[in-house]
Amino acid sequence: MPEGHTIHRLAQDYAAAFRGTRTQVSSPQGRFTAAALLDGAELTRTEAHGKHLFLAFRETDWIHIHLGLFGKVTFGAAPAPPPTDTVRLRLANPTAYVDLRGPTTCALITPAEKQAIHDRLGPDPLRDDADPEAAYRRISRSRTTIAALLMDQKVIAGVGNVYRAEVLFRHRVDPYRAGNTVTPAEWAAIWQDLVDLMREGVRNNRIDTVRPEHTPEAMGRPPRVDDHGGEVYVYRRADLPCHVCAGEIRTADLAARNLFWCPTCQTP
DNA sequence: TCCTTATGTACAA
DNA sequence: TGTACCTAAGGAC
Numbered sequence: 634m635p636e637g638h639t640i641h642r643l644a645q646d647y648a649a650a651f652r653g654t655r656t657q658v659s660s661p662q663g664r665f666t667a668a669a670l671l672d673g674a675e676l677t678r679t680e681a682h683g684k685h686l687f688l689a690f691r692e693t694d695w696i697h698i699h700l701g702l703f704g705k706v707t708f709g710a711a712p713a714p715p716p717t718d719t720v721r722l723r724l725a726n727p728t729a730y731v732d733l734r735g736p737t738t739c740a741l742i743t744p745a746e747k748q749a750i751h752d753r754l755g756p757d758p759l760r761d762d763a764d765p766e767a768a769y770r771r772i773s774r775s776r777t778t779i780a781a782l783l784m785d786q787k788v789i790a791g792v793g794n795v796y797r798a799e800v801l802f803r804h805r806v807d808p809y810r811a812g813n814t815v816t817p818a819e820w821a822a823i824w825q826d827l828v829d830l831m832r833e834g835v836r837n838n839r840i841d842t843v844r845p846e847h848t849p850e851a852m853g854r855p856p857r858v859d860d861h862g863g864e865v866y867v868y869r870r871a872d873l874p875c876h877v878c879a880g881e882i883r884t885a886d887l888a889a890r891n892l893f894w895c896p897t898c899q900t901p
Numbered sequence: 902t903c904c905t906t907a908t909g910t911a912c913a914a
Numbered sequence: 915t916g917t918a919c920c921t922a923a924g925g926a927c
Contacts, residue, residue, distance in 0.1 A: 721920090795908050
């Protein structure tokens with residue numbers, strides 16, 4: 634479930650289980666060849682920026698992890714079971730273990746390489762150092778659709794396909810509007826909403842976007858949690874009735890990703 | 902058992 | 915714009 638909230642939650646969870654402890658580092662699958670260099674070192678810090686996760690050993694040895702579409706992380710209590718052959722990275726100490734499978738990236742990087750990653754990412758609603766104006770400067774000058782801009786990690790870091798669809802619905806913004814038609818007030822509201830929604834996502838480790846007045850209980854419909862684990866307005870609800878207007882939710886391809894929106898509630 | 906699908910990104914043409 | 919890549923679950927047969 635890798636959008637930004639997942640990665641920030643993982644940074645917290647890795648730190649809670651391993652920070653300050655000498656940690657066994659291994660790559661049962663064998664593709665993270667730097668594991669041997671880190672084995673037995675102390676995990677000192679963890680950090681997230683957008684969908685990128687960073688784990689520090691001995692202050693300056695950083696593991697850079699990106700889950701991509703398929704990456705998954707599993708935590709458990711010691712003793713760790715024998716790893717399966719798809720485990721790219723296992724950390725273990727006397728009390729806990731964690732397995733990483735299927736990431737796009739798992740590599741040992743230098744502080745300079747880490748800085749280069751931060752430099753190419755846009756502001757992250759979950760980071761204290763985020764500057765929403767930096768995102769708006771790019772959005773307000775672009776003829777690209779707001780739906781595509783929200784997915785561009787150089788513009789804003791951490792928003793994925795679920796938050797993209799949901800935040801546009803919550804602000805009644807048509808996904809095909811060009812970035813340069815989004816007003817400063819609209820952007821301020823969207824940004825603040827992302828901060829709130831994604832913080833809640835970190836807390837609960839899932840995405841919920843439905844306002845209290847539109848919950849199943851409030852609307853007299855049966856409670857239902859969508860496949861991805863949260864209650865949402867439009868994501869993966871194609872052809873189902875809109876929670877607000879009862880019209881059909883639509884879906885389309887946009888830049889090779891599935892877009893979902895309500896054509897009635899989200900007006901051009 | 903095979904096929905499809907997925908909350909992502911990078912690179913080639 | 916298309917394609918490659920990493921994994922696992924669910925559904926069709």
